[in-house]
Amino acid sequence: MEIEVSSRNMKFLECFSSQTRVRIIELLNARPMNIKSLSEALDIKSPIVTRHIHMLEEAGIVRCESLAGKRGMQKVCHLQLTHAMLLFGGTPAADMAKKYTVSLPVGHYSSCEIKPTCGLASEAQMIGMCDDPRYFADPEHVKARVLWFGSGYVEYRIPNYMVNNETPVSLEISLEICSETPCAVNHLPSDIAFALNGVGIGTWTYPGDFGSTRGIYTPDWWHKNIQHGLIKTIRINGQGSFIDGIQVSGITIDRLKLAYDKEILFRISCSPAAKNCGGVTLFGKGFGNYNQDIEVTLRCE
Structure with missing residues (x-):
């Protein structure tokens, strides 16, 4: 995937301005995880994790699906993007x-x-x-x-x-x-x-x-x-x-x-x-x- 470094791709580029979002990418690179597991691994509250995941999902870096768990439905997150090339010279x-x-x-x-x-x-x-x-x-x-x-x-x-x-x-x-x-x-x-x-x-x-x-x-x-x-x-x-x-x-x-x-x-x-x-x-x-x-x-x- 090639991403032009420009203002129109800010949603993607801003994903890497947060240490928490980068850590989420590292965790999902090892295996798919639900929101609760990510929250425990990061030691931050689930609603905050959900906001970070939403941003990564909008950028196409992460994809999520709802699956049946022991206590109802759970949101399982997967790393969708395996690599990206930043282009500084235009399209x-x-x-x-x-x-x-x-x-x-x-x-x-x-x-x-x-x-x-x-x-x-x-x-x-x-x-x-x-x-x-x-x-x-x-x-x-x-x-x-x-x-x-x-x-x-x-x-x-x-x-x-x-x-x-x-x-x-x-x-x-x-x-x-x-x-x-x-x-x-x-x-x-x-x-x-x-x-x-x-x-x-x-x-x-x-x-x-x-x-x-x-x-x-x-x-x-x-x-x-x-x-x-x-x-x-x-x-x-x-x-x-x-x-x-x-x-x-x-x-x-x-x-x-x-x-x-x-x-x-x-x-x-x-x-x-x-x-x-x-x-x-x-x-x-x-x-x-x-x-x-x-x-x-x-x-x-």
């Missing part, structure tokens, strides 16, 4: 560019090579049997809202809506991802690699799973260890490749050779030869904490 050219967006369900991969442990599930039930890679070729795989594998890859064909007089300036991919497979142990790191059109753009090491906390959108019938992941935002532009705003390689968008008449292939992999081979879990709508599919934005000029 970037990319924001003025033509934009194409698409949502890819996690089950809509175009090719894969899977090693157990592995599996797929829709919102309603498992698809096939656990730890049998053959079910990744089952036609029902397109209904998957969560999938996992111990090593190997899944590859997605991103629709390309460019026209022949456009030049791509940035490609952004957002997804909820985790290392741990549902039947394995907690705290297993994993070196997860990302590639576009056969070009490796970077590797990110995931520290472990969140099996002890139930995913907000995970169905009630799901009782596997893994519950949710983290939102990761991958961006490739003229300066290089970034994950959550941190540069992971010098691969620029021109290296991907994107053109209006060529497909865009996005691969997510975990190599058995990696230092940390802890597998991959992908969450789509109906699972995890963010209720989204793989979201892609391509900007052109």
Whole structure:
């Protein structure tokens, strides 16, 4: 997310003028919390916490939902924004560019090579049997809202809506991802690699799973260890490749050779030869904490 430093964005910028609001962000970065828990952790009264949360919610930094608790409804707060870039030089050219967006369900991969442990599930039930890679070729795989594998890859064909007089300036991919497979142990790191059109753009090491906390959108019938992941935002532009705003390689968008008449292939992999081979879990709508599919934005000029 890019934020221009200007008076029109004061609601966002003012969120960081308070030590209490910054502390709330730190707490929510660790886990979702209700107002009462935040009040106890901060040692301030609940109405004051509520006012701070309202301000963070208006700025799009925090999102809240009402859930049934032991004594009625409770307001549970989640950190929605994972990163932001402050722009001091005005509106970037990319924001003025033509934009194409698409949502890819996690089950809509175009090719894969899977090693157990592995599996797929829709919102309603498992698809096939656990730890049998053959079910990744089952036609029902397109209904998957969560999938996992111990090593190997899944590859997605991103629709390309460019026209022949456009030049791509940035490609952004957002997804909820985790290392741990549902039947394995907690705290297993994993070196997860990302590639576009056969070009490796970077590797990110995931520290472990969140099996002890139930995913907000995970169905009630799901009782596997893994519950949710983290939102990761991958961006490739003229300066290089970034994950959550941190540069992971010098691969620029021109290296991907994107053109209006060529497909865009996005691969997510975990190599058995990696230092940390802890597998991959992908969450789509109906699972995890963010209720989204793989979201892609391509900007052109």
